[in-house]
Amino acid sequence: MKKRYYVLITIFLLIAFCVVWNIYDNQRFVVTEQTVTLDDLPNSFDGYHILQISDLHGKYFGENQLDLLSAINQLDYDCILFTGDMNKYEESDLLSSQAIFDLINGIEKKEMAFWVDGNTGPFAIDMINGSCTGNLTKIGKEIEESGVNVLISPVEITREGESIWLVPELNQTDIQMNYLEMTEDMFESTEDYQNVILYGQELQKWYEQLSDNGQVKIRVNHYPIQANMTQADWDGLGYLDYDLSIAGHYHGGQLRLPFFGALYIPSPTSGIANGYFPKQNEVKGLNQIIDMQQYIxxxxxxxxxxxxxxFRLFNTPEINLITLRCHK
Structure with missing residues (x-):
């Protein structure tokens, strides 16, 4: 009887510890550092630092994000990537977006800051029927006025006469299906249709310019590329020859167990079934997909x-500092 009592007390204390720990853990964050070696990285970009901020979901770290800002403003970085899902839900109004604007407005160094949308708000890029018009939304204009560039088309970053590219989602299948093959009857107005077609033509020009041009291309997207991608899949979709993909979306699995890892990620091609019990190297951090590295x-x-x-279970929130290195 006494043994059973001690067992129950132990279980109760263990559960209490886990609850208290995770309440505490959800309110803090860490800076996770990662070095990525790229074969064709120009020498002038050796040691280039990328700060990634992802999946804030409206959360605050300190009053007006002061804890988060204190850490960010002490970091040494060359550019910032905001990789989507900054609001809790899909709303894109300023009130719903206060957490991310408090963060953006408090960041001191944002001369090279770039934004891509996620699947929750705020949405900076105007979309119709799954196609981008090439225009910014009202909140997208607010984001740019706050000092962050919305990555609607590829951006070339130059150093000492050498370049790397930051590229939003750009593959031949997407360009054809969501832009060039669209017909006017799919849109409410001729203007919307023309905007989509013109933007698709612009994307096609970018695709042709960047394809196999020998320069380092970094894919910046909220969604990771599926880890089980084969060479045939890659070629069939017509992806660019990316060197690195930087993404978010999975939350590191959000609910994790000690000594095991993530229980689920929103990826139907990973895990036993529809994302449950995924391969742990696909959940977060650096992995390899064909000839491209991917950081999540x-x-x-x-x-x-x-x-x-x-909530996050045994899953400390993080911002990420990625350092690019030349292959030597």
């Missing part, structure tokens, strides 16, 4: 369709 941030916030699961 575990992000800062949480989300869930079931409200009582809207």
């Amino acid at each position: 941030s575990a992000g800062l916030g949480s989300s869930a369709s079931i409200s009582f699961l809207d």
Whole structure:
């Protein structure tokens, strides 16, 4: 009887510890550092630092983001990538977006800051029927006025006469299906249709310019490329010859178990079934997909369709400092 009592007390204390620990852990964050070696990286970019901020989901770290800002403003970085899902839900109004604007406005060094949309707000890029018009939304204009560039088309970064490229999603299949093959009857107005077609033609020109041009190209997207991608899949979709992909979305699995890792990621091609019990090297950090490396941030916030699961379990929030290195 006494043994059973001690067992129950031990279980209770263990559960209490886990609850208290995770409440504490959800309120803090770490800076996760990663070195990525790229074969064709120009010498002038050796040691180039990229700060990635992902999946904030409306969360605050200190009053007006002061804890997060204190850490960011002490870091040495060359550019910032905001990789989507900064609001809790899909709303894109300023009130719903206050957490990310408090963060952006408090960052001191943002001369080279870039934004891509996620699957929650705020949405900076105007979309119709899954196609981009090439225009910014009202909130997108606010983001740019706050000092962050919305990555609608590829951006060349130059140093000492050498270049690397930051590239939003750009593959031949997407350009054809969501732009060049669209017909006017799919849109409410001729203007919308023309904007989509013109933007698709612009994307096609970028694709042709960047394809196999020998320069380092970094894919910047909220969504990771599926880890089980084969060479045939890659060629069939017509991806650019990316050297590195930087993404978020998975939250590091959000709910993790000690000594095991993530229980689920929103990737139907990973895990036993529809993302459950994924391969742990696909969840966060650096992995290899064919000839491209991919870095996935575990992000800062949480989300869930079931409200009582809207927290991170044994999964410390993170921002990411990626250092590019030449292959020597």
